[in-house]
Amino acid sequence: MEKRIRVLVAKPGLDGHDRGAKVVARALRDAGFEVIYTGIRLTPEQIAEAALQEDVNVVALSLLSGAHNTLFPRIVEIMKQKGIKDVLTIGGGVIPDADIPGLKAAGIAEVFTPGTPTEKIIEFIKANVK
Amino acid sequence: MDIVAELLNGSKLAISRAITAVENEYGDAVEILQKIYPHTGRAYVIGITGPPGAGKSTLTDKLTKEYRSRGKTVGIIAVDPSSPFSGGAILGDRIRMNELTMDEGVFIRSMATRGSLGGMSRKTAEAVKVLDAAGKDIIFIETVGVGQSEVDIVKAADTTLVVLVPGLGDDIQAIKAGILEIGDVFAINKADRDGVERLHIEIEMMLDLDQNETEWRPKITRTIASQNQGVVELVDSIEEHAAYMVKTGLIQKRRFARTRNEILTMLDEAIQAYLKKKVANSRFEALTEEVSQRKNDPYSAVKSILAEVLK
Ligand SMILES: Nc1nc2c(ncn2[C@@H]2O[C@H](COP(=O)(O)OP(=O)(O)O)[C@@H](O)[C@H]2O)c(=O)[nH]1
Ligand SMILES: [Mg+2]
Numbered sequence: 015m016e017k018r019i020r021v022l023v024a025k026p027g028l029d030g031h032d033r034g035a036k037v038v039a040r041a042l043r044d045a046g047f048e049v050i051y052t053g054i055r056l057t058p059e060q061i062a063e064a065a066l067q068e069d070v071n072v073v074a075l076s077l078l079s080g081a082h083n084t085l086f087p088r089i090v091e092i093m094k095q096k097g098i099k100d101v102l103t104i105g106g107g108v109i110p111d112a113d114i115p116g117l118k119a120a121g122i123a124e125v126f127t128p129g130t131p132t133e134k135i136i137e138f139i140k141a142n143v144k
Numbered sequence: 145m146d147i148v149a150e151l152l153n154g155s156k157l158a159i160s161r162a163i164t165a166v167e168n169e170y171g172d173a174v175e176i177l178q179k180i181y182p183h184t185g186r187a188y189v190i191g192i193t194g195p196p197g198a199g200k201s202t203l204t205d206k207l208t209k210e211y212r213s214r215g216k217t218v219g220i221i222a223v224d225p226s227s228p229f230s231g232g233a234i235l236g237d238r239i240r241m242n243e244l245t246m247d248e249g250v251f252i253r254s255m256a257t258r259g260s261l262g263g264m265s266r267k268t269a270e271a272v273k274v275l276d277a278a279g280k281d282i283i284f285i286e287t288v289g290v291g292q293s294e295v296d297i298v299k300a301a302d303t304t305l306v307v308l309v310p311g312l313g314d315d316i317q318a319i320k321a322g323i324l325e326i327g328d329v330f331a332i333n334k335a336d337r338d339g340v341e342r343l344h345i346e347i348e349m350m351l352d353l354d355q356n357e358t359e360w361r362p363k364i365t366r367t368i369a370s371q372n373q374g375v376v377e378l379v380d381s382i383e384e385h386a387a388y389m390v391k392t393g394l395i396q397k398r399r400f401a402r403t404r405n406e407i408l409t410m411l412d413e414a415i416q417a418y419l420k421k422k423v424a425n426s427r428f429e430a431l432t433e434e435v436s437q438r439k440n441d442p443y444s445a446v447k448s449i450l451a452e453v454l455k
Pocket of ligand 1: 195196197198199200201202203237240333334335336367368369370371
Protein backbone atom coordinates (compact mmCIF):
# COMPACT_ATOMS: atom_id res chain seq x y z
CA MET A 15 0.00 0.00 0.00
CA GLU A 16 1.45 3.29 -1.01
CA LYS A 17 1.76 5.94 1.63
CA ARG A 18 0.10 9.24 0.84
CA ILE A 19 1.21 12.67 1.93
CA ARG A 20 -1.42 14.14 4.23
CA VAL A 21 -1.76 17.90 4.42
CA LEU A 22 -3.85 19.94 6.83
CA VAL A 23 -4.97 23.15 5.14
CA ALA A 24 -6.12 25.59 7.78
CA LYS A 25 -7.03 29.23 8.12
CA PRO A 26 -6.33 30.73 11.52
CA GLY A 27 -7.54 34.17 12.41
CA LEU A 28 -10.68 36.10 11.79
CA ASP A 29 -10.59 37.01 8.11
CA GLY A 30 -13.63 35.61 6.47
CA HIS A 31 -13.00 34.14 3.07
CA ASP A 32 -11.08 31.08 2.02
CA ARG A 33 -10.91 31.25 -1.75
CA GLY A 34 -7.12 31.10 -1.76
CA ALA A 35 -7.02 28.21 0.68
CA LYS A 36 -9.52 26.28 -1.42
CA VAL A 37 -7.50 26.79 -4.59
CA VAL A 38 -4.44 25.45 -2.80
CA ALA A 39 -6.45 22.52 -1.38
CA ARG A 40 -7.63 21.51 -4.84
CA ALA A 41 -4.18 21.83 -6.38
CA LEU A 42 -2.74 19.63 -3.63
CA ARG A 43 -5.44 17.03 -4.19
CA ASP A 44 -4.69 17.03 -7.91
CA ALA A 45 -1.04 16.47 -7.04
CA GLY A 46 -2.09 13.29 -5.26
CA PHE A 47 -2.05 14.55 -1.67
CA GLU A 48 -4.76 13.87 0.89
CA VAL A 49 -5.94 17.25 2.06
CA ILE A 50 -7.76 17.67 5.33
CA TYR A 51 -9.63 20.90 4.98
CA THR A 52 -10.88 22.51 8.17
CA GLY A 53 -12.57 25.72 7.07
CA ILE A 54 -12.16 29.22 8.37
CA ARG A 55 -11.66 31.04 11.66
CA LEU A 56 -9.89 28.33 13.60
CA THR A 57 -7.90 29.02 16.73
CA PRO A 58 -4.22 27.97 16.87
CA GLU A 59 -5.24 25.37 19.47
CA GLN A 60 -7.83 23.84 17.13
CA ILE A 61 -5.37 23.71 14.24
CA ALA A 62 -2.65 22.03 16.30
CA GLU A 63 -5.15 19.55 17.70
CA ALA A 64 -6.50 18.71 14.23
CA ALA A 65 -2.91 18.18 13.02
CA LEU A 66 -2.41 15.77 15.93
CA GLN A 67 -5.58 13.75 15.36
CA GLU A 68 -5.07 13.58 11.59
CA ASP A 69 -1.36 12.71 11.86
CA VAL A 70 -0.55 14.96 8.92
CA ASN A 71 2.85 15.32 7.30
CA VAL A 72 2.28 18.95 6.37
CA VAL A 73 0.40 21.87 7.91
CA ALA A 74 -0.36 24.59 5.38
CA LEU A 75 -1.55 27.83 6.97
CA SER A 76 -3.22 30.64 5.13
CA LEU A 77 -3.85 34.07 6.53
CA LEU A 78 -4.86 37.42 5.12
CA SER A 79 -5.56 39.42 8.22
CA GLY A 80 -2.00 40.33 9.15
CA ALA A 81 -1.83 38.42 12.43
CA HIS A 82 0.68 35.90 11.04
CA ASN A 83 3.52 37.02 13.32
CA THR A 84 1.61 35.89 16.37
CA LEU A 85 -0.60 33.09 15.03
CA PHE A 86 1.89 31.09 12.92
CA PRO A 87 4.56 30.73 15.63
CA ARG A 88 1.89 29.98 18.21
CA ILE A 89 0.61 27.03 16.14
CA VAL A 90 4.15 25.68 15.77
CA GLU A 91 4.66 26.04 19.50
CA ILE A 92 1.46 24.20 20.47
CA MET A 93 2.22 21.38 18.04
CA LYS A 94 5.61 20.98 19.73
CA GLN A 95 3.95 20.88 23.14
CA LYS A 96 1.65 18.12 21.90
CA GLY A 97 4.66 16.05 20.89
CA ILE A 98 4.12 16.39 17.15
CA LYS A 99 7.46 16.00 15.44
CA ASP A 100 8.37 15.65 11.79
CA VAL A 101 5.64 17.95 10.54
CA LEU A 102 6.43 20.42 7.79
CA THR A 103 4.70 23.74 8.43
CA ILE A 104 4.30 26.25 5.64
CA GLY A 105 2.46 29.56 5.45
CA GLY A 106 0.83 31.68 2.83
CA GLY A 107 -1.02 34.96 2.49
CA VAL A 108 -0.34 38.64 2.47
CA ILE A 109 2.95 38.60 4.34
CA PRO A 110 5.51 41.41 4.07
CA ASP A 111 9.04 40.30 3.10
CA ALA A 112 10.39 41.79 6.30
CA ASP A 113 8.39 39.31 8.38
CA ILE A 114 9.59 36.20 6.58
CA PRO A 115 12.94 35.67 8.38
CA GLY A 116 11.18 35.91 11.74
CA LEU A 117 8.58 33.35 10.71
CA LYS A 118 11.27 30.98 9.46
CA ALA A 119 13.14 31.31 12.72
CA ALA A 120 9.89 30.40 14.48
CA GLY A 121 9.62 27.12 12.57
CA ILE A 122 7.68 28.01 9.43
CA ALA A 123 9.64 26.17 6.74
CA GLU A 124 8.59 28.40 3.86
CA VAL A 125 6.33 31.35 3.20
CA PHE A 126 4.40 31.73 -0.05
CA THR A 127 3.09 35.17 -0.92
CA PRO A 128 0.04 35.81 -3.15
CA GLY A 129 0.58 34.95 -6.79
CA THR A 130 2.92 32.02 -6.09
CA PRO A 131 2.03 29.28 -8.60
CA THR A 132 0.63 26.26 -6.79
CA GLU A 133 3.27 24.07 -8.52
CA LYS A 134 5.89 25.83 -6.41
CA ILE A 135 4.09 24.85 -3.24
CA ILE A 136 3.71 21.24 -4.42
CA GLU A 137 7.40 21.03 -5.36
CA PHE A 138 8.40 22.45 -2.02
CA ILE A 139 6.30 19.94 -0.13
CA LYS A 140 7.61 16.99 -2.14
CA ALA A 141 11.19 18.08 -1.61
CA ASN A 142 10.89 18.79 2.11
CA VAL A 143 8.27 16.49 3.60
CA LYS A 144 9.73 14.33 6.35
CA MET B 145 7.22 5.36 22.76
CA ASP B 146 5.30 2.19 23.57
CA ILE B 147 2.45 2.93 21.23
CA VAL B 148 0.13 0.20 22.54
CA ALA B 149 0.53 1.05 26.23
CA GLU B 150 0.02 4.72 25.48
CA LEU B 151 -3.02 4.26 23.31
CA LEU B 152 -4.61 2.03 25.92
CA ASN B 153 -4.12 5.00 28.24
CA GLY B 154 -5.96 7.17 25.74
CA SER B 155 -2.95 9.12 24.41
CA LYS B 156 -4.13 10.97 21.34
CA LEU B 157 -0.68 10.98 19.82
CA ALA B 158 -0.56 7.19 20.13
CA ILE B 159 -4.09 6.75 18.75
CA SER B 160 -3.17 8.92 15.80
CA ARG B 161 0.08 7.05 15.06
CA ALA B 162 -1.63 3.68 15.38
CA ILE B 163 -4.31 4.63 12.85
CA THR B 164 -1.60 5.81 10.46
CA ALA B 165 0.18 2.48 10.92
CA VAL B 166 -2.91 0.45 10.00
CA GLU B 167 -3.87 2.80 7.20
CA ASN B 168 -0.45 2.55 5.54
CA GLU B 169 0.11 -1.09 6.51
CA TYR B 170 3.32 -0.25 8.29
CA GLY B 171 5.48 -3.08 9.59
CA ASP B 172 4.24 -2.71 13.16
CA ALA B 173 0.54 -2.53 12.26
CA VAL B 174 -0.27 -6.21 12.79
CA GLU B 175 1.59 -6.30 16.09
CA ILE B 176 -0.34 -3.26 17.32
CA LEU B 177 -3.64 -4.82 16.27
CA GLN B 178 -2.74 -8.12 17.94
CA LYS B 179 -1.90 -6.42 21.21
CA ILE B 180 -4.96 -4.20 21.33
CA TYR B 181 -7.40 -6.91 20.28
CA PRO B 182 -8.20 -8.12 23.82
CA HIS B 183 -9.18 -4.54 24.67
CA THR B 184 -11.69 -4.19 21.83
CA GLY B 185 -15.36 -5.05 21.61
CA ARG B 186 -16.45 -2.56 24.25
CA ALA B 187 -17.43 0.36 22.07
CA TYR B 188 -20.79 0.67 20.37
CA VAL B 189 -20.24 1.34 16.65
CA ILE B 190 -22.67 3.47 14.67
CA GLY B 191 -22.42 3.72 10.88
CA ILE B 192 -23.76 6.85 9.19
CA THR B 193 -24.34 6.76 5.48
CA GLY B 194 -26.30 8.63 2.83
CA PRO B 195 -25.81 10.69 -0.31
CA PRO B 196 -23.18 13.45 -0.50
CA GLY B 197 -24.37 16.71 1.03
CA ALA B 198 -27.20 15.09 3.00
CA GLY B 199 -25.81 16.58 6.20
CA LYS B 200 -24.07 13.49 7.58
CA SER B 201 -21.14 15.41 9.01
CA THR B 202 -23.35 18.12 10.48
CA LEU B 203 -25.49 15.42 12.03
CA THR B 204 -22.44 13.54 13.35
CA ASP B 205 -21.34 16.75 15.05
CA LYS B 206 -24.72 17.17 16.73
CA LEU B 207 -25.12 13.49 17.63
CA THR B 208 -21.68 13.56 19.21
CA LYS B 209 -22.59 16.56 21.34
CA GLU B 210 -25.74 14.78 22.49
CA TYR B 211 -23.79 11.63 23.38
CA ARG B 212 -21.22 13.77 25.23
CA SER B 213 -24.01 15.34 27.26
CA ARG B 214 -25.08 11.78 28.14
CA GLY B 215 -21.60 11.15 29.49
CA LYS B 216 -20.16 9.11 26.60
CA THR B 217 -16.79 9.52 24.93
CA VAL B 218 -16.81 9.47 21.15
CA GLY B 219 -14.52 8.48 18.29
CA ILE B 220 -15.29 9.47 14.70
CA ILE B 221 -13.93 8.00 11.46
CA ALA B 222 -14.98 10.12 8.49
CA VAL B 223 -14.39 8.48 5.12
CA ASP B 224 -14.41 10.39 1.84
CA PRO B 225 -13.60 9.14 -1.67
CA SER B 226 -10.17 9.53 -3.23
CA SER B 227 -9.96 11.08 -6.67
CA PRO B 228 -9.66 8.30 -9.24
CA PHE B 229 -7.45 10.57 -11.34
CA SER B 230 -4.78 11.80 -8.98
CA GLY B 231 -5.30 9.46 -6.04
CA GLY B 232 -5.50 12.55 -3.85
CA ALA B 233 -8.51 13.63 -1.85
CA ILE B 234 -10.12 16.55 -0.13
CA LEU B 235 -11.41 15.42 3.23
CA GLY B 236 -13.78 18.12 4.40
CA ASP B 237 -15.86 16.51 7.12
CA ARG B 238 -14.00 18.26 9.92
CA ILE B 239 -15.37 21.62 8.71
CA ARG B 240 -18.69 20.64 10.32
CA MET B 241 -17.06 19.33 13.48
CA ASN B 242 -14.62 22.05 14.49
CA GLU B 243 -16.40 22.63 17.78
CA LEU B 244 -15.57 19.07 18.79
CA THR B 245 -11.85 19.43 18.19
CA MET B 246 -11.00 20.76 21.64
CA ASP B 247 -13.22 18.28 23.47
CA GLU B 248 -10.91 15.86 25.29
CA GLY B 249 -13.55 13.15 25.06
CA VAL B 250 -13.69 13.18 21.26
CA PHE B 251 -11.23 11.96 18.62
CA ILE B 252 -11.87 12.60 14.91
CA ARG B 253 -9.96 11.03 12.06
CA SER B 254 -10.51 11.58 8.32
CA MET B 255 -9.70 8.77 5.90
CA ALA B 256 -9.66 8.61 2.11
CA THR B 257 -10.89 5.49 0.34
CA ARG B 258 -7.60 5.20 -1.63
CA GLY B 259 -7.34 2.38 -4.16
CA SER B 260 -9.30 -0.63 -3.12
CA LEU B 261 -12.57 -0.25 -1.33
CA GLY B 262 -12.31 -3.82 -0.10
CA GLY B 263 -9.07 -2.89 1.60
CA MET B 264 -10.71 0.26 2.84
CA SER B 265 -13.47 -1.48 4.72
CA ARG B 266 -10.86 -3.58 6.51
CA LYS B 267 -8.80 -0.53 7.38
CA THR B 268 -11.82 1.34 8.63
CA ALA B 269 -12.66 -1.61 10.85
CA GLU B 270 -9.08 -1.58 12.14
CA ALA B 271 -9.18 2.14 12.86
CA VAL B 272 -12.38 1.48 14.80
CA LYS B 273 -10.49 -1.11 16.86
CA VAL B 274 -7.85 1.46 17.73
CA LEU B 275 -10.48 3.92 18.98
CA ASP B 276 -12.29 1.10 20.77
CA ALA B 277 -9.15 -0.04 22.59
CA ALA B 278 -8.42 3.59 23.48
CA GLY B 279 -11.66 3.60 25.45
CA LYS B 280 -14.13 5.47 23.27
CA ASP B 281 -17.69 4.47 24.22
CA ILE B 282 -19.33 5.39 20.93
CA ILE B 283 -17.67 5.24 17.52
CA PHE B 284 -19.19 6.81 14.43
CA ILE B 285 -18.17 5.81 10.92
CA GLU B 286 -19.32 8.38 8.38
CA THR B 287 -19.22 7.31 4.76
CA VAL B 288 -20.85 8.37 1.52
CA GLY B 289 -23.55 5.87 0.64
CA VAL B 290 -23.40 5.51 -3.11
CA GLY B 291 -21.76 2.21 -3.91
CA GLN B 292 -21.80 -1.30 -2.57
CA SER B 293 -18.28 -0.99 -1.25
CA GLU B 294 -19.10 2.05 0.83
CA VAL B 295 -21.97 0.07 2.20
CA ASP B 296 -19.44 -2.61 3.19
CA ILE B 297 -17.60 -0.07 5.30
CA VAL B 298 -20.72 0.52 7.32
CA LYS B 299 -21.10 -3.19 7.93
CA ALA B 300 -18.53 -2.77 10.68
CA ALA B 301 -21.33 -1.04 12.60
CA ASP B 302 -23.69 -2.32 15.29
CA THR B 303 -26.34 0.19 14.26
CA THR B 304 -26.51 1.82 10.86
CA LEU B 305 -28.11 5.22 10.42
CA VAL B 306 -29.17 6.12 6.90
CA VAL B 307 -29.50 9.85 6.24
CA LEU B 308 -31.74 10.98 3.40
CA VAL B 309 -32.94 14.40 2.33
CA PRO B 310 -36.13 15.51 0.59
CA GLY B 311 -36.13 16.78 -2.93
CA LEU B 312 -33.30 14.81 -4.50
CA GLY B 313 -35.65 13.55 -7.20
CA ASP B 314 -35.33 10.24 -8.97
CA ASP B 315 -31.55 10.00 -8.57
CA ILE B 316 -32.23 8.99 -5.05
CA GLN B 317 -34.09 5.86 -6.11
CA ALA B 318 -30.95 3.90 -6.91
CA ILE B 319 -29.19 5.08 -3.80
CA LYS B 320 -32.17 4.25 -1.67
CA ALA B 321 -32.49 0.76 -3.09
CA GLY B 322 -28.90 0.01 -2.11
CA ILE B 323 -28.80 1.50 1.36
CA LEU B 324 -32.33 1.03 2.49
CA GLU B 325 -31.82 -2.55 3.50
CA ILE B 326 -28.85 -1.75 5.71
CA GLY B 327 -30.65 1.01 7.62
CA ASP B 328 -31.54 0.22 11.23
CA VAL B 329 -32.53 3.81 11.84
CA PHE B 330 -33.42 6.55 9.36
CA ALA B 331 -33.09 10.30 9.48
CA ILE B 332 -34.83 12.61 7.07
CA ASN B 333 -32.45 15.53 7.38
CA LYS B 334 -33.04 19.03 6.02
CA ALA B 335 -36.60 18.65 7.21
CA ASP B 336 -36.83 22.43 6.78
CA ARG B 337 -37.20 21.74 3.05
CA ASP B 338 -40.19 20.81 0.94
CA GLY B 339 -41.01 17.20 0.25
CA VAL B 340 -40.56 15.77 3.75
CA GLU B 341 -43.98 14.12 3.81
CA ARG B 342 -43.46 12.51 0.45
CA LEU B 343 -40.04 11.14 1.32
CA HIS B 344 -41.35 9.87 4.65
CA ILE B 345 -44.12 7.95 2.90
CA GLU B 346 -41.68 6.61 0.29
CA ILE B 347 -39.34 5.24 2.91
CA GLU B 348 -42.21 3.69 4.86
CA MET B 349 -43.42 2.02 1.68
CA MET B 350 -40.01 0.64 0.86
CA LEU B 351 -39.68 -0.64 4.41
CA ASP B 352 -43.04 -2.38 4.03
CA LEU B 353 -41.68 -4.24 1.01
CA ASP B 354 -38.43 -5.12 2.69
CA GLN B 355 -38.58 -8.68 3.95
CA ASN B 356 -36.49 -8.43 7.06
CA GLU B 357 -35.54 -11.48 9.06
CA THR B 358 -36.07 -9.60 12.29
CA GLU B 359 -39.09 -7.90 13.79
CA TRP B 360 -37.23 -4.61 14.04
CA ARG B 361 -39.02 -1.87 12.20
CA PRO B 362 -36.60 0.99 11.50
CA LYS B 363 -37.75 4.29 12.93
CA ILE B 364 -37.71 7.42 10.80
CA THR B 365 -36.76 10.64 12.55
CA ARG B 366 -36.97 14.08 10.98
CA THR B 367 -34.00 16.30 11.69
CA ILE B 368 -32.65 19.73 10.88
CA ALA B 369 -29.02 19.09 11.72
CA SER B 370 -27.91 22.66 11.03
CA GLN B 371 -30.37 23.86 13.69
CA ASN B 372 -29.83 20.97 16.09
CA GLN B 373 -33.44 19.88 15.72
CA GLY B 374 -34.59 16.30 16.12
CA VAL B 375 -31.18 15.25 17.41
CA VAL B 376 -32.28 14.12 20.87
CA GLU B 377 -35.04 12.02 19.26
CA LEU B 378 -32.53 10.55 16.81
CA VAL B 379 -30.15 9.53 19.58
CA ASP B 380 -33.14 8.03 21.41
CA SER B 381 -34.03 5.89 18.42
CA ILE B 382 -30.41 4.81 17.93
CA GLU B 383 -30.36 3.83 21.60
CA GLU B 384 -33.63 2.01 21.18
CA HIS B 385 -32.10 -0.03 18.38
CA ALA B 386 -28.99 -0.69 20.45
CA ALA B 387 -31.15 -1.93 23.34
CA TYR B 388 -33.09 -4.16 20.95
CA MET B 389 -29.84 -5.61 19.59
CA VAL B 390 -28.66 -6.42 23.09
CA LYS B 391 -31.99 -7.74 24.34
CA THR B 392 -32.45 -10.13 21.42
CA GLY B 393 -28.83 -11.24 21.32
CA LEU B 394 -28.67 -10.01 17.73
CA ILE B 395 -25.61 -7.96 18.54
CA GLN B 396 -23.61 -11.11 19.27
CA LYS B 397 -24.88 -12.67 16.05
CA ARG B 398 -23.95 -9.62 14.00
CA ARG B 399 -20.53 -9.37 15.61
CA PHE B 400 -19.94 -13.11 15.20
CA ALA B 401 -20.76 -12.90 11.49
CA ARG B 402 -18.42 -9.94 11.18
CA THR B 403 -15.58 -11.73 12.94
CA ARG B 404 -16.07 -14.78 10.75
CA ASN B 405 -15.97 -12.61 7.66
CA GLU B 406 -12.87 -10.86 8.91
CA ILE B 407 -11.04 -14.15 9.45
CA LEU B 408 -12.11 -15.49 6.05
CA THR B 409 -10.99 -12.33 4.27
CA MET B 410 -7.62 -12.38 5.99
CA LEU B 411 -7.24 -16.07 5.21
CA ASP B 412 -8.00 -15.37 1.56
CA GLU B 413 -5.34 -12.71 1.45
CA ALA B 414 -2.80 -14.88 3.20
CA ILE B 415 -3.45 -17.75 0.80
CA GLN B 416 -3.07 -15.46 -2.19
CA ALA B 417 0.20 -14.15 -0.84
CA TYR B 418 1.39 -17.69 -0.13
CA LEU B 419 0.48 -18.80 -3.65
CA LYS B 420 2.36 -15.89 -5.16
CA LYS B 421 5.39 -16.84 -3.15
CA LYS B 422 5.17 -20.57 -3.90
CA VAL B 423 4.34 -20.53 -7.57
CA ALA B 424 7.09 -18.95 -9.59
CA ASN B 425 5.88 -16.26 -11.92
CA SER B 426 7.54 -18.04 -14.83
CA ARG B 427 5.65 -21.24 -14.03
CA PHE B 428 2.42 -19.28 -13.97
CA GLU B 429 3.24 -17.57 -17.26
CA ALA B 430 4.06 -20.87 -18.89
CA LEU B 431 0.77 -22.41 -17.78
CA THR B 432 -1.14 -19.37 -19.02
CA GLU B 433 0.60 -19.74 -22.35
CA GLU B 434 -0.41 -23.40 -22.59
CA VAL B 435 -3.99 -22.59 -21.71
CA SER B 436 -4.26 -19.75 -24.21
CA GLN B 437 -2.88 -22.00 -26.94
CA ARG B 438 -5.49 -24.60 -26.01
CA LYS B 439 -2.78 -27.13 -25.18
CA ASN B 440 -4.18 -27.17 -21.69
CA ASP B 441 -7.41 -25.99 -20.05
CA PRO B 442 -7.71 -23.62 -17.09
CA TYR B 443 -9.36 -26.27 -14.89
CA SER B 444 -6.47 -28.67 -15.21
CA ALA B 445 -4.00 -25.81 -14.83
CA VAL B 446 -5.52 -24.83 -11.48
CA LYS B 447 -5.52 -28.46 -10.37
CA SER B 448 -1.86 -28.91 -11.18
CA ILE B 449 -0.90 -25.68 -9.38
CA LEU B 450 -2.84 -26.74 -6.31
CA ALA B 451 -1.32 -30.21 -6.40
CA GLU B 452 2.17 -28.67 -6.41
CA VAL B 453 1.46 -26.16 -3.67
CA LEU B 454 -0.45 -28.44 -1.33
CA LYS B 455 1.77 -31.48 -1.48
N1 LIG C 1 -31.14 23.51 5.14
C1 LIG C 1 -30.43 22.62 5.81
N2 LIG C 1 -29.10 22.51 5.55
C2 LIG C 1 -28.38 21.59 6.24
C3 LIG C 1 -28.98 20.75 7.22
N3 LIG C 1 -28.02 19.94 7.70
C4 LIG C 1 -26.87 20.24 7.06
N4 LIG C 1 -27.07 21.24 6.18
C5 LIG C 1 -26.09 21.85 5.27
O1 LIG C 1 -25.83 20.95 4.21
C6 LIG C 1 -24.50 21.10 3.75
C7 LIG C 1 -23.81 19.75 3.68
O2 LIG C 1 -23.67 19.24 4.98
P1 LIG C 1 -22.61 18.12 5.38
O3 LIG C 1 -22.82 17.83 6.82
O4 LIG C 1 -21.24 18.50 4.98
O5 LIG C 1 -23.11 16.91 4.47
P2 LIG C 1 -22.43 15.48 4.16
O6 LIG C 1 -21.76 15.55 2.84
O7 LIG C 1 -23.58 14.51 4.13
O8 LIG C 1 -21.49 15.17 5.28
C8 LIG C 1 -23.85 22.07 4.69
O9 LIG C 1 -23.84 23.34 4.08
C9 LIG C 1 -24.74 22.07 5.91
O10 LIG C 1 -24.71 23.28 6.62
C10 LIG C 1 -30.39 20.92 7.47
O11 LIG C 1 -30.98 20.20 8.28
N5 LIG C 1 -31.04 21.85 6.74
MG1 LIG D 1 -19.45 14.62 5.27
